[in-house]
Amino acid sequence: MKINNIVKAVSAAITSIGLAVSFAGCGASSANGKITLSYLSWTNEQVSKPYIEEFEKLNPNINIDFSYSPPTGQYIQTLQTRLVGNQAPDVFIITSENKADLMKNGYVKDLTDEAFMKNIDKANKDFVSKDGRVYGMSTSSWASGIVYNKDLLAKVGATTVPSSWSEFLSLCKKLKAAGITPYVEPLADGASRLPDAFLGAQFAKQGVDVTKLADESKQTPGADQKEATAQWMELYNQGIVSRNAVGINGDTMKSQFTSGKVAMISDGSWDFPSFESSNIDWGYAQLPAMEPGLEQYSQGSPSPALAIYSKLDGDQLKAAEKFLAFMTSKWALDQNSKNGDAVTVNGYTSDITKQYQDVYEKNIKSGKYFLITNFYAKPSILSTTLQSQTQELVQGSISTNQWATAVDAKMASAQ
Numbered sequence: 001m002k003i004n005n006i007v008k009a010v011s012a013a014i015t016s017i018g019l020a021v022s023f024a025g026c027g028a029s030s031a032n033g034k035i036t037l038s039y040l041s042w043t044n045e046q047v048s049k050p051y052i053e054e055f056e057k058l059n060p061n062i063n064i065d066f067s068y069s070p071p072t073g074q075y076i077q078t079l080q081t082r083l084v085g086n087q088a089p090d091v092f093i094i095t096s097e098n099k100a101d102l103m104k105n106g107y108v109k110d111l112t113d114e115a116f117m118k119n120i121d122k123a124n125k126d127f128v129s130k131d132g133r134v135y136g137m138s139t140s141s142w143a144s145g146i147v148y149n150k151d152l153l154a155k156v157g158a159t160t161v162p163s164s165w166s167e168f169l170s171l172c173k174k175l176k177a178a179g180i181t182p183y184v185e186p187l188a189d190g191a192s193r194l195p196d197a198f199l200g201a202q203f204a205k206q207g208v209d210v211t212k213l214a215d216e217s218k219q220t221p222g223a224d225q226k227e228a229t230a231q232w233m234e235l236y237n238q239g240i241v242s243r244n245a246v247g248i249n250g251d252t253m254k255s256q257f258t259s260g261k262v263a264m265i266s267d268g269s270w271d272f273p274s275f276e277s278s279n280i281d282w283g284y285a286q287l288p289a290m291e292p293g294l295e296q297y298s299q300g301s302p303s304p305a306l307a308i309y310s311k312l313d314g315d316q317l318k319a320a321e322k323f324l325a326f327m328t329s330k331w332a333l334d335q336n337s338k339n340g341d342a343v344t345v346n347g348y349t350s351d352i353t354k355q356y357q358d359v360y361e362k363n364i365k366s367g368k369y370f371l372i373t374n375f376y377a378k379p380s381i382l383s384t385t386l387q388s389q390t391q392e393l394v395q396g397s398i399s400t401n402q403w404a405t406a407v408d409a410k411m412a413s414a415q
Contacts (some may be wrong), residue, residue, distance in 0.1 A: 034063045037319045040079060040089035042071040042304070050335060055326045062319045072097055083107055088309045090320045094136040095304040096374045099128055100214060102307065108135040109308040109317075116325040121344040123367030127302040127374060129211045136305025137324050139333065140341035140350075143300030143363040144193045144268045146288075150281045152180050152263040161264065161285035163296060165198075165231060168288040172240045172264075181262040183241055187394060188249040191386040193266045193299035198228030198290040200297035200370025210375045219415065221376050221386075222407030230400045231290050233393065246391050257282075269340065269356055276353075284355040286362060298359060300369030303341065378414045385410040 041048055045068055052064045067089070069078035076098050082088055094102055102108045111117050112134045117125070120137060128136035146161045153159065156174040172182035185192050203210060213219075235241045248256075254271055256262045258278035266287070275282045286296045306327060308320045326332060333343050337350040342364045352360050363369050372386070373379040385407055393403045 034061055035315050035319045036063045036065050037091065037316070037323060038065045038067070038089040039323070040067050040069065040075075040082070040092040042069060042075040042093055044068055044070075047339065051327070051332060054331060054335075055323060058326065059319075059322060062322065064323075088311070090309050090312055090316060091323055092307055092309070093304045094128055094307040096127075096301070096371075096379045099136070100377060103128075103130045103135050106310055109310045109312070110135060111137060111308065111324075114321065114324070116321070116328050119328065119346040119348075121302075121346060121365070121367055123369070124302040124305070124344055126211050128305045128307075130215075132211075136307045137327070138302040138305035139328060139343060139345050140303040140336055141300060141344045141364050141369065142268055142270075142303070142342060143298035143359050143369045144197075144266055144287065145298060145359045145363075146264050146285045147257060147267045147271075147275065148264045148283050148285060149257070149260065149262070150283055152260070155180065160283060161288065163286070163288055164292070165288045165290050169234060169238070169240065172235070173238075175263050176240060181256075183235065183264045183266075184245065184248055184253050184256055184262045185241075185266045186248055186250040186253045187246045187390065188252075190383065191390040192232055194232045194287060195225050195228040196299035196370050196372050197287045197297040198231060198294075199225045199372065200299075200368070201290060201294040202228065203370065204297065204368070205294055210370070213375045214377045219376050219378070219382075219411040220408050221372055221382060221411060222389075222404035225372060226400060226404040228290060229393070229403060233400060236394055236396075243394055243396060246394050269342070269353075272353055272355070275355075282355065284359060286359055295368060296362065298363040298369040299371060300363060301371040301374055302344070376411070378411065381414045382407075382411060 039052075045066065048066060048068070052066055056062065056064060069075040072095075075093065079089070079092055079098065088107070094108055110133050117134060117137060120139065121141075124138040124141065125134045127138055128134060148161050150159075152175070153171075156171070156178050158171055158174075162168045162171055175182035236243055236245075253265050254267070254274055257265045258274055258280060260280060287298050289296045306324055308317070308324065312320055328345055330348070333345060333348050336343050341350065342352060342356070342360050343350045344364060350360065373383050376382050389398070389403050389406050392398045393400065398406065
């Protein structure tokens with residue numbers, strides 16, 4: 001829903017967010033002479049509080065008026081309501097689901113030339129860019145990989161996950177021949193992670209500027225990802241993985257892995273604690289490269305970025321800029337790292353678990369990751385369409401060509 005189309009919903013929405021949001025300090029100075037900076041986040045108060053307390057200690061003339069709304073839909077509605085209701089927060093979250101509207105409607109300040117943006121990684125900047133200008137500050141990223149059971153791989157003479165797709169398929173066949181379930185992915189939760197990684201590598205080789213994809217008059221994510229999807233579908237077309245995998249969600253996949261029933265899964269660092277607490281001797285490897293000449297990309301994304309309201313000026317603007325600068329300080333980045341974030345600010349290295357090291361160094365810090373819904377218009381519609389069409393594809397109801405045509409037709413109708 002576009003920002004400029006929701007004015008009629010403001011009254012109803014305000015009542016629904018009353019418990020989550022404080023409007024007290026928006027753009028105002030408090031009675032004691034302090035500047036009050038309003039900050040709307042989808043990170044809860046428990047996680048946000050240490051940052052706010054440290055910032056206020058370093059800047060005693062600034063008071064943070066913090067408010068929270070949970071991701072993703074409720075947060076976006078809350079922010080939209082405040083923007084059109086002249087209660088805009090000074091600092092807030094910008095991410096894939098709302099960045100197009102926020103940039104198009106001029107709600108976010110251009111941060112391109114700010115000093116605190118100097119060391120932000122290029123991939124994080126690209127995530128919230130339009131026409132070569134950057135409108136948010138993201139300081140960390142995530143990237144998926146292949147979690148593998150070392151003992152099960154050893155039964156077929158393998159020590160790790162191969163770096164090429166053809167070799168990965170061969171390993172899966174060896175595992176299956178040995179009576180071991182080779183690979184599982186959570187297709188009940190969404191599309192596979194592998195086609196995103198394959199497409200990211202293709203775009204990189206072709207020199208595609210992904211920041212311009214959303215501005216194209218005709219959105220063709222299906223056609224763009226058709227070859228990558230066809231390669232991934234070899235898992236199912238060759239009978240390596242059962243087509244019944246469409247019913248497996250993330251929890252089931254994780255349970256099968258931690259109970260030793262499957263050799264490999266595609267997952268992210270959010271599930272590392274479960275693997276650590278299991279009895280599995282596990283490793284984590286990069287997703288394989290689709291074909292020779294392409295790099296090993298991952299499905300991944302920058303974390304949501306901080307944005308500054310575009311209409312701020314004077315001391316209010318300076319306070320907001322100080323807050324973003326603080327969020328790139330060593331103290332803040334150390335706190336991010338303690339919270340489990342993989343920091344991508346140049347010159348800083350997160351302290352991460354040993355299994356994550358390869359993916360962190362080779363994918364996250366190098367920016368070699370891609371998430372298709374980050375770079376096309378209507379990301380929510382694209383996500384839903386990819387999931388439904390991928391279910392049909394895996395079940396054998398449609399071909400890869402039909403899959404691509406259906407995805408692009410849906411995107412065309414949503415324009």
